[in-house]
Amino acid sequence: MRPEMTAAPIDNSFRGSAARNAAARARLLRGLLPALSLALVLLAIAWLNPRAISYFGFNLMLNLAIPIALATIAQMFVIAGNELDLSIGTFVGFVGCVTATWLKDAPLIGVLILLGSIGVYALLGALIHLRNLPSIVVTLGMSFVWQGLAILVLPKPGGKAPDWLLAIMSFKPPLVPFPIIAALLIGLVVHFGLMRTSYGTILRGSGGNPAALRRAGWSLLKTKVVLFALTGLFGVLSGMALIGITTSADANIGNGYTLLSIAGVILGGGEFVGGRVSPIGAVIGALTLALAASPLLTFMHIPPDWQVAANGAILIIVLAARVLISRKER
Amino acid sequence: MADTDIIRLGGAEKHFGAANVDIVRLDGAEKHFGAVRALGGVDFHVQPGECVGLVGHNGAGKSTLMHMVAGTLTPDSGRIGVHGAAEDNYSVSRAQQLGIRCVFQELSLCPNLSVAENTRINHAALTGLGWRRRAAALIAAKLDEIFPDHGISASDIVGDLSIGRRQMVEVARAFTVTRDRLDLVILDEPTSSLDAHTAGQLLAFVRRFVAAGGSCILISHVLGEVLRNADRIVVMRDGKVVASDAAGAFDRDRLVAVMGGAEAHRKTKVQASAKPGASPLRVRARPAGQTDGKDLVACAGEIIGLAGLAGHGQTDLLLQIFAGATRAKAGIEVTAPVALVAGDRQSDGIFPQWSISENIGIRSLARLRNGLLISPRREAELADFWQKKIGIRTPDMNNNIFSLSGGNQQKALFARALGSDAGIVLMDDPMRGVDIGTKLEVYDLVREEASRGRTFLWYTTETEELDNCDHIYVFKNGRIAANLTRDELTEEKIIQSSFGDAA
Numbered sequence: 001m002r003p004e005m006t007a008a009p010i011d012n013s014f015r016g017s018a019a020r021n022a023a024a025r026a027r028l029l030r031g032l033l034p035a036l037s038l039a040l041v042l043l044a045i046a047w048l049n050p051r052a053i054s055y056f057g058f059n060l061m062l063n064l065a066i067p068i069a070l071a072t073i074a075q076m077f078v079i080a081g082n083e084l085d086l087s088i089g090t091f092v093g094f095v096g097c098v099t100a101t102w103l104k105d106a107p108l109i110g111v112l113i114l115l116g117s118i119g120v121y122a123l124l125g126a127l128i129h130l131r132n133l134p135s136i137v138v139t140l141g142m143s144f145v146w147q148g149l150a151i152l153v154l155p156k157p158g159g160k161a162p163d164w165l166l167a168i169m170s171f172k173p174p175l176v177p178f179p180i181i182a183a184l185l186i187g188l189v190v191h192f193g194l195m196r197t198s199y200g201t202i203l204r205g206s207g208g209n210p211a212a213l214r215r216a217g218w219s220l221l222k223t224k225v226v227l228f229a230l231t232g233l234f235g236v237l238s239g240m241a242l243i244g245i246t247t248s249a250d251a252n253i254g255n256g257y258t259l260l261s262i263a264g265v266i267l268g269g270g271e272f273v274g275g276r277v278s279p280i281g282a283v284i285g286a287l288t289l290a291l292a293a294s295p296l297l298t299f300m301h302i303p304p305d306w307q308v309a310a311n312g313a314i315l316i317i318v319l320a321a322r323v324l325i326s327r328k329e330r
Numbered sequence: 331m332a333d334t335d336i337i338r339l340g341g342a343e344k345h346f347g348a349a350n351v352d353i354v355r356l357d358g359a360e361k362h363f364g365a366v367r368a369l370g371g372v373d374f375h376v377q378p379g380e381c382v383g384l385v386g387h388n389g390a391g392k393s394t395l396m397h398m399v400a401g402t403l404t405p406d407s408g409r410i411g412v413h414g415a416a417e418d419n420y421s422v423s424r425a426q427q428l429g430i431r432c433v434f435q436e437l438s439l440c441p442n443l444s445v446a447e448n449t450r451i452n453h454a455a456l457t458g459l460g461w462r463r464r465a466a467a468l469i470a471a472k473l474d475e476i477f478p479d480h481g482i483s484a485s486d487i488v489g490d491l492s493i494g495r496r497q498m499v500e501v502a503r504a505f506t507v508t509r510d511r512l513d514l515v516i517l518d519e520p521t522s523s524l525d526a527h528t529a530g531q532l533l534a535f536v537r538r539f540v541a542a543g544g545s546c547i548l549i550s551h552v553l554g555e556v557l558r559n560a561d562r563i564v565v566m567r568d569g570k571v572v573a574s575d576a577a578g579a580f581d582r583d584r585l586v587a588v589m590g591g592a593e594a595h596r597k598t599k600v601q602a603s604a605k606p607g608a609s610p611l612r613v614r615a616r617p618a619g620q621t622d623g624k625d626l627v628a629c630a631g632e633i634i635g636l637a638g639l640a641g642h643g644q645t646d647l648l649l650q651i652f653a654g655a656t657r658a659k660a661g662i663e664v665t666a667p668v669a670l671v672a673g674d675r676q677s678d679g680i681f682p683q684w685s686i687s688e689n690i691g692i693r694s695l696a697r698l699r700n701g702l703l704i705s706p707r708r709e710a711e712l713a714d715f716w717q718k719k720i721g722i723r724t725p726d727m728n729n730n731i732f733s734l735s736g737g738n739q740q741k742a743l744f745a746r747a748l749g750s751d752a753g754i755v756l757m758d759d760p761m762r763g764v765d766i767g768t769k770l771e772v773y774d775l776v777r778e779e780a781s782r783g784r785t786f787l788w789y790t791t792e793t794e795e796l797d798n799c800d801h802i803y804v805f806k807n808g809r810i811a812a813n814l815t816r817d818e819l820t821e822e823k824i825i826q827s828s829f830g831d832a833a
Contacts, residue, residue, distance in 0.1 A: 208440030
């Protein structure tokens with residue numbers, strides 16, 4: 001049942017405001033859910049291994065969280081426009097290979113390749129809009145293209161990250177671990193850009209009701225191109241951050257990011273359709289996944305063979321909790 | 331056609347001096363969608379300070395014509411002139427610049443955005459620092475002006491608002507002004523989701539707007555609304571303008587006659603309905619908030635009306651009854667299968683990817699089955715039967731449901747309910763935005779089906795429709811406030827029960 005069928009009479013009676021207060025409360029609860037699940041994972045880690053909750057521990061546990069957060073933000077932009085990017089994982093891998101080879105050896109060419117790949121994303125957005133193609137099909141195809149290109153660039157695992165990138169990623173600020181500062185920064189910058197600026201509103205509106213936007217005179221081609229280009233941009237940042245941490249690359253290095261990024265967006269309170277996304281939630285979702293992915297399971301003494309399956313189980317539990325809360329809202 | 335010649339000169343050419351320049355003028359506008367002719371050479375114009383009423387059946391071409399005025403559709407042939415100047419590259423953004431806005435029948439708000447953010451979508455000028463504050467102030471001021479005591483906050487997410495409140499936001503948004511001028515607002519069924527009180531507020535505002543020199547095009551199937559509020563009425567039929575005259579020259583009967591099709595509304599004083607208790611009980615239901623023990627009772631063959639202001643628990647009760655048919659619920663007793671005809675057909679009624687036949691057959695799958703599979707032949711038989719019976723206008727029932735006009739989509743939803751095995755049909759204000767010809771056809775059908783023993787529970791916001799009911803329950807604040815038989819029914823009684831202290 002849709003909420004409006006059961007909610008709020010038109011006159012200004014007590015029932016109207018009560019129904020809307022209930023809706024607002026449920027929304028608040030849903031907004032807090034990502035933070036709540038993160039707190040839960042942290043509590044579990046603290047209980048299993050109190051020493052992990054320290055400057056050094058967080059640095060270690062969260063070091064892969066930055067690229068995951070960036071990839072999740074990348075995925076969030078396409079989801080905001082009611083599309084899905086199944087190629088983000090292999091794209092991150094491709095960017096990683098370029099970063100560990102061209103960007104170090106011939107920086108100018110490396111930069112051009114990366115800018116060009118953002119341009120390819122923008123073109124994909126245009127293609128999907130103009131030809132009315134399902135993004136799942138187009139990006140699934142592209143995932144093989146990126147994978148193939150990555151293998152061409154770097155047939156064997158190796159390469160080396162540029163020194164400046166290593167320096168950035170190993171930055172150790174006082175008091176607060178770098179991954180936490182970086183996550184905050186990413187979340188706040190994207191939140192401002194997408195949730196607070198006037199064009200960000202248009203971008204989200206293009207997922208909420210495209211027909212309304214067209215009638216108001218906005219170009220849906222432009223919004224789609226912008227959203228896909230932003231996905232490309234954050235995919236590039238994710239790949240570079242990943243290589244800054246791992247120091248060398250492998251063509252398959254980012255393959256798991258496709259599903260992680262989708263799960264991060266949904267865990268963070270986003271929805272597949274309707275332009276409902278939350279950048280800060282997405283970053284928190286990515287952090288939760290990064291923590292649940294291996295530190296938590298290792299502390300629980302789950303053998304590595306079972307960790308992938310256990311990871312999936314955690315995903316199901318958290319997403320099921322989200323669905324239950326959303327249902328209460330109805 | 332002297333006017334046409336002047337338009338053709340283009341540039342800043344005027345008609346009869348500055349005072350009389352039409353805000354918008356279409357000459358010989360034609361539009362085809364595939365093989366269907368939506369508009370066949372229409373001349374149409376609006377003057378400053380004029381409220382033009384536009385009436386006609388669903389599918390008569392009103393919406394197509396308005397899409398052209400608003401710039402969302404371009405005519406296949408014909409010319410558009412705005413403020414006396416010919417427009418060759420007319421578009422939505424051009425229309426905005428020239429001060430023409432449109433409130434479309436299907437709501438054009440983004441449900442994921444707040445009221446203020448939705449306002450920004452229509453105003454390219456709302457950018458830069460503090461745009462959120464300015465957008466919020468803009469829409470709040472306009473809502474206060476049109477609908478005092480509206481109870482909407484600019485920070486409300488539109489998806490949380492009731493359909494009536496959304497319509498209020500959409501209407502208010504169309505009248506907000508930033509950088510561009512505002513000369514003409516097209517209101518396509520603006521009151522379809524509003525109750526009588528808010529609809530009155532809106533129409534009073536429209537009169538004030540027109541008196542101050544603005545112009546409006548008012549499209550409504552509530553003919554009284556058009557007759558009372560328009561200065562001039564344009565009637566369309568089959569993609570053509572068939573009449574255009576001062577509003578005073580029309581009355582209800584003449585309007586209906588010019589629109590063609592069904593004859594004027596005849597009040598049904600016929601058949602004294604089955605005595606209550608004479609036929610088996612079908613539904614006994616008590617609203618959740620009811621404390622005084624009043625029940626809604628419906629027997630076989632009865633048409634029961636649910637009246638009162640919009641959103642006072644009528645839909646809730648219908649949904650409870652619907653749920654009560656499959657699962658035991660406290661206070662609800664249902665003794666026959668139930669079908670629901672949804673009010674908000676776009677979100678709750680049709681399956682947009684499916685054909686008309688599939689949309690009709692979905693409620694009767696058990697009967698259409700052949701082994702484990704659905705038999706396409708039986709599905710087609712069912713669809714063809716109801717196409718003939720209810721008059722769904724389409725060349726092929728296998729076409730997508732969206733190829734139908736709004737009224738015909740609603741007919742398909744009626745066919746879905748009436749073609750099923752349901753002994754009880756729940757109707758959630760299904761005639762919203764449906765033309766009078768279709769309405770009269772459906773009324774006849776409902777009475778015919780009731781005489782065969784079907785029970786109808788009919789929530790409606792249009793008092794006239796209650797004439798078809800044997801028994802009327804008036805709702806207020808989620809409770810049954812009054813219980814009237816058809817003989818006792820008067821508009822005053824309903825209004826009294828809807829607004830008075832809880833009886």
